[in-house]
Amino acid sequence: xxxxxxxxxxxxxxxxxxxxxxxxxxxxxxxxxxxxxxxxxxxxxxxxxxxxxxxxxxxxxxxxxxxxxxxxxxxxxxxxxxxxxxxxxxxxxxxxxxxxxxxxxxxxxxxxxxxxxxxxxxxxxxxxxxxxxxxxxxxxxxxxxxxxxxxxxxxxxxxx
Amino acid sequence: xxxxxxxxxxxxxxxxxxxxxxxxxxxxxxxxxxxxxxxxxxxxxxxxxxxxxxxxxxxxxxxxxxxxxxxxxxxxxxxxxxxxxxxxxxxxxxxxxxxxxxxxxxxxx
Numbered sequence: 001x002x003x004x005x006x007x008x009x010x011x012x013x014x015x016x017x018x019x020x021x022x023x024x025x026x027x028x029x030x031x032x033x034x035x036x037x038x039x040x041x042x043x044x045x046x047x048x049x050x051x052x053x054x055x056x057x058x059x060x061x062x063x064x065x066x067x068x069x070x071x072x073x074x075x076x077x078x079x080x081x082x083x084x085x086x087x088x089x090x091x092x093x094x095x096x097x098x099x100x101x102x103x104x105x106x107x108x109x110x111x112x113x114x115x116x117x118x119x120x121x122x123x124x125x126x127x128x129x130x131x132x133x134x135x136x137x138x139x140x141x142x143x144x145x146x147x148x149x150x151x152x153x154x155x156x157x158x159x160x
Numbered sequence: 161x162x163x164x165x166x167x168x169x170x171x172x173x174x175x176x177x178x179x180x181x182x183x184x185x186x187x188x189x190x191x192x193x194x195x196x197x198x199x200x201x202x203x204x205x206x207x208x209x210x211x212x213x214x215x216x217x218x219x220x221x222x223x224x225x226x227x228x229x230x231x232x233x234x235x236x237x238x239x240x241x242x243x244x245x246x247x248x249x250x251x252x253x254x255x256x257x258x259x260x261x262x263x264x265x266x267x268x269x
Contacts, residue, residue, distance in 0.1 A: 005170060009177045009178075009197050012193045013177065013181040013193060018187070018190070021189075021190065022189075025197070029200060032203070032204055035167065036204075039167065039208055041207050041211060043228065044231050044232060047232055047235055048235060051235050051239050052196075052239070056196070056238070059242065063246050063249075064189070085183055085184075086183035089179055089183055090179045094175070097169075098172060101165050101168050106164045107165040107166075109165075110164070113212065114210060114212070116225040120224070121232070124224075124225045125229055125232070129233075136236055139237065139240060140236065143241070144243070150247040150250075150251050151247060153251075
């Protein structure tokens with residue numbers, strides 16, 4: 001699963017056609033969802049599949065397919081210096097985190113001890129985290145209104 | 161693949177790939193992909209640490225759903241962010257006929 005997740009993430013960024021990149025992203029999100037299943041967190045895994053793959057990945061795919069323009073997929077190749085800088089930065093982050101993981105001996109934790117079920121999640125969301133849920137609802141509504149306003153303003157500009 | 165370090169390592173790799181994408185890519189959609197990958201890496205860390213290291217409640221280890229709940233909120237926020245970014249990219253493309261972020265200069269000071 002680890003290989004699928006990381007490999008799809010690389011495909012998402014390096015595929016020539018952006019549509020294959022979007023499919024790679026969906027694969028990577030699916031890989032993370034299976035990791036959630038392995039972590040004994042099925043509710044989060046199903047939520048991830050429903051929201052990320054069902055909404056975000058499909059939204060990106062539809063946008064790319066509906067606005068089928070060559071410029072969307074064409075991308076000037078980055079200069080070798082930029083690519084090298086990107087690789088070095090990414091590798092530095094991965095190596096630093098890997099050294100930290102090995103150093104702190106995280107491998108001693110090898111059994112899932114937290115038995116929180118979706119009942120616990122529901123209880124927490126509806127009691128302690130209820131204000132967060134309300135704010136999140138407002139943020140989602142604002143984002144939908146913002147996206148609609150953007151496309152509407154564009155239509156007005158075109159008609160002028 | 162059953163210890164906490166495995167999940168944290170996968171998360172670190174995903175984060176590194178996301179950073180590589182953010183540094184090298186100029187296509188706005190690829191940048192969105194990179195950000196989504198990094199958000200996923202963070203989510204994976206939250207759930208992994210939450211599942212392997214529950215908070216101590218007195219002498220007993222009590223099950224808690226804090227990590228999972230936080231990830232649920234994070235996923236919802238990421239969905240909203242993706243929708244807004246896609247709308248911005250579509251509008252920018254209609255205005256500038258390009259999705260290359262280095263060409264979008266109308267917001268430069």
